[in-house]
Amino acid sequence: MCGIAGFCHLDAGRQAGVSLVRTMNEAMRHRGPDASDTFTDGPVGLGHGRLKILDLSDAANQPMRGASGSVIVYNGECYNYLELKRELEGLGHVFRTTSDTEVVLAMYEQYGKTFAGRLRGMFALAVWDPRRRELVLVRDRMGIKPLYYSLADETVSFASELKGMLALPWVSRDIDLDALGRYFRLYSIPDPLSVIKDVRRLAPGHMLTVRDGKVREEQWWTLADVETVDTDMETAAAGLLEGIEDAVASHLVSDVPVGIALSGGIDSSGLAALAARNAGEPLHTFSVAVPGSEHDEGAMAAEYAEVLGTIHHEIQFSDVTPGLLERFVRFADEPFAISSGLGLFRVAEEASRCGVKVLLTGDGGDELFGGYLWRHGAPVPESNRAEAYARSMWHNGDMTLGEILLPGAKEALGDGGLAHLAMLYRRPALGDPLKRRLYTDSCSTLVSEMLAKSDRMTMAHGVEGRVPLLDHHLVEKAFSLPSAVKLVDGQGKAVLRKALATVLPRSILDRRKRGFNVPVANTFRGETREYVLDVLSDAARAERGLYRPEVVRERFLDPLARGHEFSLEESHRLFAILALEMWMSHVAVFSWHEL
Template sequence: MCGIAGMASTLAPDTNLVRRMCDVITHRGPDGVGYHDDDHAALGMRRLAIIDVATGDQPVYNEDSAITAVFNGEIYNYAELRRELTAKGHRFRGEGDSETLVHLYEEHGTDMLDRLRGMFAFAIWDRTRERLILARDRVGKKPLYWRADHSSIWFASELKSLAQDPGMRREIDPVALHHYLTYQYVPAPWSIYEGVRKLPPAHVLIWEHGRATIRRYWKLDRAEQRFTDEREAEERLRELLLEATRVRMVSERPLGAFLSGGIDSSAVVAAMAMQSPEKVKTFCIGFEDRRYDERHKARLVAERYGTDHHELAVSADLLDVLPRLAWHFDEPFADSSAIPSFYVAQLSRSHVTVALTGDGGDECFGGYQRYALMNQAGRIPALPRPLATASARFGNLITERSHSKSPARQVGRLMRFVAEPPSRRYATLMSCFKPEQKAAIYTDAFREQMADMDSLLLLETLFRESSAATDLGRVLDVDTMSYLPGDLLVKVDITTMANSLEARSPFLDHHLLEWAAGLPAAMNVRGRRTKLLLKRAMAPWLPQELLNCPKQGFGVPLAAWLRGELRELSHDVLTDETARSKGLFRRAAVLDLLRRHAEGADHSDRLWALLQFELWHRAHAVPGAPALTGAACPQTRG
């Protein structure tokens, strides 16, 4: 595990720049640093040593050093690959997984990606062909940013590395911001800066002689398979999870697991405990507000498996953690569960270097209530256009004027929901700012600039292009390609790497994902019941009390914070001269949102999205701008 950075050029590369790019991400790899320089490429990495601690330094080379690689992640089938490659005459210098990349490339070119089982972002430099290969794992566990001009290409694990180049313009991409306000994250391939892109998951980029081409190398097949025996499916699920967990327990450094109290992390802990000769170390955080605290459920699993359990009640000052998060998240990011994620990573790192997580269980097995809603809504016929327009208009009006969780608000959301076709319904469900809400808050100039840009089309297109036969299958597909890599995995990568901790996710093993993709919809969701197969499969492993609990999520009391300890901060940051000077949002509209939230209507998600954009902007785009009184972004940390 590490952070990588580098460049290739038809001219001489800037080796000093690459060193600065690596220095700023020391938190991703505090255990070592390595560089490769030649006439047309400079590659660098920061290492967090997990496997082959003694001899696993990077960059790695083939036998004649014509092929070089830097790598972030883990290749779980590296031992098998090493045996195959050794049998074909390849010679290895170390004992780890990184070297498999250069030799696989020699054998298979970019088709090597089909052979890899793991999480990764890597760069391979082929000096003979003057070719740079950039690749990212199937679901997007590991990040990779890049930018290019007519002669050069730059890449890095984090955007702040690319920003070390004084030649990179730090101009906000208005389309990326527009999409961010809809989804609370900047979706790939955009980044928040113009001219910088994310390599999407399951894609490979080939750069040769100043030209870059990108292709997708993997996609889930959502065609339903025939399962005649549900008990066989339950048994197969347990086998796949045990195997996916086993290969992720290989480590020369201390290893543990996040244990939130939900089914997914509990299942992973159970699978670890069954295969570990030692007590599994587990980590859980909670809040004093019982609505957001699942520590009691985590204890049930910890006690059942006799884990070495550690808990933390979060009571730290938000004015301390928010600027730290703004610095580590190189783009605006408005998933408030990043706060507990940061704290559980911080707690874990004081005991272990590797932590397994339950990420991906919901997307594999239909765990969110929105899946049940979409499954049921598939039986609702499309409304005639005039009726649909009226229903949407009145639904918006009722929702805007209703208090949080009031019956009227639920009616308004339902009216808006049924007014739209299935693809639009789901995109709307997943949106923070609706199109009309963005139009209302934008300045005239920004509204005109974005007039023809419909962010909801991003998810609508994924929904329509899915190979699934049902609406449930389509939304699982959409989430696997958007919400999972754009939100959940970004959150986990950034918060764990900020604490120099490696996270591994058994549910995201591509063998398990491919098997789960073929499950009939009714095996996962029926009526309002979700994750049915996983719950049945885990019945022998987990306490019944936990299996029967409704899904709680990794939430925070955001609405209360914005009416309480963050009220003054949000008002100041969202309305001061620094905010107004960008010319993006109308001050009167922002003040109205603040006022209505303070009076009881729930606008917490939208206010949080605006606040996180402002904090990001002050931490990165305008160094020296005021962010939080008495709290500085930890820019010396990297």
């Protein structure tokens, strides 16, 4: 896992400055703490920071040059690289490393831009082809790895994180109001937007090419193409178990220690059970305990870890310190207020301390198999189904925002992405309402919330996060299954439970979904409480001009000062305002009054 960065001037006579590439690398140093280097060729500059996972030798450092002269910077893992390597060797390719990077580059040199469809894994990469004078940017099918880009100043720039983009003088820090409007409703910013107007994210399954001063973006894979196959529960479950076993085995390939984030739920417990079967030595497992909370899964995770015989680590999550808040906001990269990110941040921190550099998580199970019953199992509305489902994904509706935001601000922030979410729901040939709902989730909050969280919180500590349930073979298998085997008698993930029935104990299979959704504002005590009150003071918020001062004071600040216990919803709203204000003060100079 790594950080990539670079740019290509559309004017071929304009030379790329190596110092700028180094500055981009330095801004994302945490992603690649083991090695860093740059490459320039006329208008093109490429940078790479390496976290060593496969082939720990310096020969596998990047930017890497191929036999035909192409140069790659690559962030990710190709899980079928050994199979591809054998194929390429049969075609005459000779390899000097045991890394997957060299295989991925050789695949490009052998097959051109169709190479991406042969890769199994997670990746964001850039290839400079000096023969064609062409730069190719590619993002993996599900959007597991991030890739930002910009077209400012007649230059195509790219980076793994927004920090890298903001290191460039031609990328402004102007805020995208549409993105900000979506943040207030979703607590994260959905692809392809970013919070910065000049910067976008390359969409999952997309490729962007730069050649002869022209820029072209195309989609090379889409989940919408997966057709439903008629099958019964027994057949579906058997095939699904086989697919999960294969995905888990492939995701254990590593030259460094591997661990698992274990919540005690079905997804992560199933991964842990199957990984323990395939691992040659005891795995490390990590869980978060939230004392006194109904969402605490620490005891259940520890109990199952003992059954599996893993080396278990339990992280106590009680008081959130100012330091933790500041590091969380900085590494989240953009305004991000998903409270479970705090738990994963602590887990990755502990994994790094224990020398574990690869961490498997259970992300994706709910989006593939219908785990969010409050949305996936809700009755289908008689009115506009697309917009109704889009609104069900919001944390804040229009009425709530109307109470909190000043009128001018609310109007300028737009529809909160309602039209975009409804468009995803309406994609043709997707079939029944549940399949449409799962497709909408997989193309929106799965990417901008769950996968963004997994990437940022693990990479903050030099740990590679892997998501076996989002292996594209498994995703395609899951989406081909009829909805009738996913949602049964009001229970979600029915086929997943059936598939894992021979792997997990009944106590885990029958457990209701909890998730790490704690009222984080109730952990703001002592110095943290004073810190939060200071950040959200009337004076600080007045400079921004977004909120109704009296409402924020009455609903959030005064209760916080009194030590009030917040509901889950109000806690999340306070956390969203806090995360935004902290991000603004550190990254963007922004005042509503100046717009």
